[in-house]
Amino acid sequence: MESNKFIEVKDLVVEYSSDGDIIQAVNGVSFSVDRGETLGLVGETGAGKTTIAKSILRILPEPPAKVISGQILLKGKDLIQIPEKEMLSIRGNKISMIFQDPMTALNPVMSVGSQITEVVALHNNIKEEKAKHRTIEMLEMVGIPEERYVEFPHQFSGGMKQRVVIAMALACNPELLLADEPTTALDVTIQAQVLDMIKDLREKFNTAMILITHDLGIVAETCDKVGVVYAGHIVESGSKEDIFRHAAHPYTLGLFDSIPKMDDDERRLKPIDGMPPDPTNLPKGCVFAPRCKFVSGECEKGKIPIIEITPGHLCQCLLAKKEA
Amino acid sequence: MSTLLEIKNLKKYFYVPAGTNHAVDDVTMKIQKGKTMGVVGESGCGKSTLGRTIIRLLEATDGQILLNGQDITNVQGKELRKVREKMQIIFQDPYASLDPRYSMDDVISEPLKECKRYNKRYIEERVNELMDRVGIEDRLRYSYPHELDGGRRQRVGIARAIALNPEFIMCDEPVSALDVSIQAQVLNLLMDLQEENNLTYMFVTHDLSVVRHISDDISVMYLGQLVETSPAKQLFLRPLHPYTKALLSAIPSTDIDHPMNRILLRGEITSPINPAPGCRFVKRCPYATQACMEPQELKEIEKDHFVSCCRVTEIN
Numbered sequence: 099m100e101s102n103k104f105i106e107v108k109d110l111v112v113e114y115s116s117d118g119d120i121i122q123a124v125n126g127v128s129f130s131v132d133r134g135e136t137l138g139l140v141g142e143t144g145a146g147k148t149t150i151a152k153s154i155l156r157i158l159p160e161p162p163a164k165v166i167s168g169q170i171l172l173k174g175k176d177l178i179q180i181p182e183k184e185m186l187s188i189r190g191n192k193i194s195m196i197f198q199d200p201m202t203a204l205n206p207v208m209s210v211g212s213q214i215t216e217v218v219a220l221h222n223n224i225k226e227e228k229a230k231h232r233t234i235e236m237l238e239m240v241g242i243p244e245e246r247y248v249e250f251p252h253q254f255s256g257g258m259k260q261r262v263v264i265a266m267a268l269a270c271n272p273e274l275l276l277a278d279e280p281t282t283a284l285d286v287t288i289q290a291q292v293l294d295m296i297k298d299l300r301e302k303f304n305t306a307m308i309l310i311t312h313d314l315g316i317v318a319e320t321c322d323k324v325g326v327v328y329a330g331h332i333v334e335s336g337s338k339e340d341i342f343r344h345a346a347h348p349y350t351l352g353l354f355d356s357i358p359k360m361d362d363d364e365r366r367l368k369p370i371d372g373m374p375p376d377p378t379n380l381p382k383g384c385v386f387a388p389r390c391k392f393v394s395g396e397c398e399k400g401k402i403p404i405i406e407i408t409p410g411h412l413c414q415c416l417l418a419k420k421e422a
Numbered sequence: 423m424s425t426l427l428e429i430k431n432l433k434k435y436f437y438v439p440a441g442t443n444h445a446v447d448d449v450t451m452k453i454q455k456g457k458t459m460g461v462v463g464e465s466g467c468g469k470s471t472l473g474r475t476i477i478r479l480l481e482a483t484d485g486q487i488l489l490n491g492q493d494i495t496n497v498q499g500k501e502l503r504k505v506r507e508k509m510q511i512i513f514q515d516p517y518a519s520l521d522p523r524y525s526m527d528d529v530i531s532e533p534l535k536e537c538k539r540y541n542k543r544y545i546e547e548r549v550n551e552l553m554d555r556v557g558i559e560d561r562l563r564y565s566y567p568h569e570l571d572g573g574r575r576q577r578v579g580i581a582r583a584i585a586l587n588p589e590f591i592m593c594d595e596p597v598s599a600l601d602v603s604i605q606a607q608v609l610n611l612l613m614d615l616q617e618e619n620n621l622t623y624m625f626v627t628h629d630l631s632v633v634r635h636i637s638d639d640i641s642v643m644y645l646g647q648l649v650e651t652s653p654a655k656q657l658f659l660r661p662l663h664p665y666t667k668a669l670l671s672a673i674p675s676t677d678i679d680h681p682m683n684r685i686l687l688r689g690e691i692t693s694p695i696n697p698a699p700g701c702r703f704v705k706r707c708p709y710a711t712q713a714c715m716e717p718q719e720l721k722e723i724e725k726d727h728f729v730s731c732c733r734v735t736e737i738n
Contacts, residue, residue, distance in 0.1 A: 142601035142602070142603065142604075143601050256465075285464035285465055285628060285691070286464070286628070286630070286669060286672040286673060287464065287668060287669060287672045287687050288464075289672065289674075290671075290672040290684055290686060290687075291686060291687070293674075294684075294686065312601065312602065313674060314676045315673065315674025315675055315676050316674045318674065318675060318676045318677070318678045319674050319675070338678060339678065342676065342678045343678075352603060353602060353603065354676070355606075356602050356603045356605070356606035357602055357606075357631065357676065358606075358609070358631040358632055358634065358635035359631070359676075365613060365635075366610055366613065367606035367609055367610055367635070368606065369603055369604070369605075369606030369607040369610060370603040370606075371607075373571060373573070373604070
């Protein structure tokens with residue numbers, strides 16, 4: 099099946115098994131991203147955002163994880179079906195990932211320079227000398243001077259470590275970059291520096307990017323498209339304007355209401371009542387129904403259809419209406 | 423309005439092999455009764471150390487802490503226990519701050535048992551009342567921390583902190599480990615408790631939208647020192663210190679129509695070990711001059727708005 103999208107995920111279902119329980123982490127998720135485009139996946143802890151990213155790279159630990167069904171099409175080729183050997187040449191080369199925690203993503207007993215050189219030499223099949231040259235170039239691009247090539251991760255601050263991780267992810271000019279909470283461990287002033295750098299690099303190399311975050315502010319500033327993830331479903335997706343101006347799903351609305359606003363003097367916040375559902379025992383109908391203010395009997399009966407409100411703006415809610 | 427807590431020239435130094443870590447260096451502030459003082463700054467700026475020194479979890483190196491006018495900087499023994507009843511803390515990480523072998527009942531009743539004033543029946547009732555107040559279901563009374571989610575654990579931490587009706591609570595990043603929808607629930611609870619019991623808070627956080635929301639006054643810290651302190655609204659409308667300006671401009675905004683005009687800072691927060699005598703922000707400050715190498719003083723620029731920067735009038 100040919101697809102004109104750069105990367106397209108179709109009906110992805112991922113489960114974990116633990117002590118005989120089945121944890122439904124990702125339940126039929128579909129989205130696509132083009133070159134030069136950034137998709138933001140937002141949602142709370144445990145919503146399944148990281149699992150989605152890891153299944154694209156095929157680095158989920160199997161078992162306990164298992165991709166039950168679905169397709170992950172990179173330029174039309176299904177990454178789930180290809181042999182591991184072929185995946186090796188894609189991983190780190192065409193697709194790479196920035197991990198959440200820079201403190202644990204680096205090898206503590208290897209200098210940061212050689213960690214990046216290793217990646218470059220392997221994927222480009224070149225001698226270490228040449229690869230080293232490229233590494234120094236990458237380090238300089240993220241603002242780390244050449245002298246620090248030989249230093250070890252513990253000699254770097256958190257912000258610098260995250261920049262090393264970014265340099266490593268970008269060293270092979272990936273076509274798709276998966277950034278999993280790339281700035282969560284950083285302070286705001288450093289976060290601003292790192293986000294700026296990611297934006298620059300994306301423009302320079304026309305990279306497609308999937309940015310995972312729980313911070314709606316970061317999404318507003320860096321993404322073109324947004325998917326709101328709740329209990330393993332993308333409950334609403336669309337362009338940034340669709341989500342920030344015309345949010346339709348009660349969960350998206352609740353999420354916006356619960357963040358303290360900078361220009362709002364209302365003292366009480368409007369939280370979403372209750373807790374996210376137990377992933378071993380998801381509600382039968384809409385997964386958000388137990389916390390939803392607008393819930394009706396219909397919501398609990400069965401699978402909720404996805405409605406296209408306006409072209410490209412999808413919402414999985416019975417209350418959503420197609421606009422004429 | 424009366425002052426509950428007054429801190430004068432408070433210092434907390436740690437002696438490490440590389441030299442002296444000036445974690446809190448000459449901090450002076452007043453916290454009014456029934457109000458919330460927000461303390462913001464980046465990791466490593468000494469905001470948690472300041473809070474912990476104030477409630478006497480750490481010994482001050484120098485300076486004074488006055489609670490209701492009484493100097494509590496060096497009180498010991500029985501006196502200190504009395505002070506501790508009045509000053510409580512809510513910890514940052516609800517996963518690490520609860521003893522895994524203590525049930526919720528043990529956690530909440532411990533301060534009540536420890537003060538040796540109450541009988542069993544009273545404690546039993548008071549724990550009921552507290553759990554009800556912070557919104558923990560009765561069925562969870564004998565459950566252990568690992569059985570609860572982050573939001574509920576933090577509620578237990580709050581119940582423990584208010585058990586003895588303290589006057590002052592130091593909230594050390596109480597919601598930073600929680601998801602936004604749960605964070606809002608806990609912030610609302612803290613604000614309700616403040617109103618009901620006329621509590622005074624010191625709210626330490628790096629989350630600027632949260633601090634604006636909950637605080638009456640805000641102090642901005644940089645490398646152990648206060649650089650600016652002001653009523654909350656005024657600070658966000660008109661930040662005066664160059665660091666505060668950069669900090670506020672770095673908050674990602676959810677308003678897609680008006681993206682922030684960002685002031686990007688060069689470099690990162692420097693080491694608080696053996697700092698140079700001048701302004702500590704000088705290496706990252708776009709306005710730095712020779713005069714900034716001299717020690718800076720916190721001066722009242724507008725009413726209740728204090729700034730520690732010698733060029734403050736020139737640059738604003």
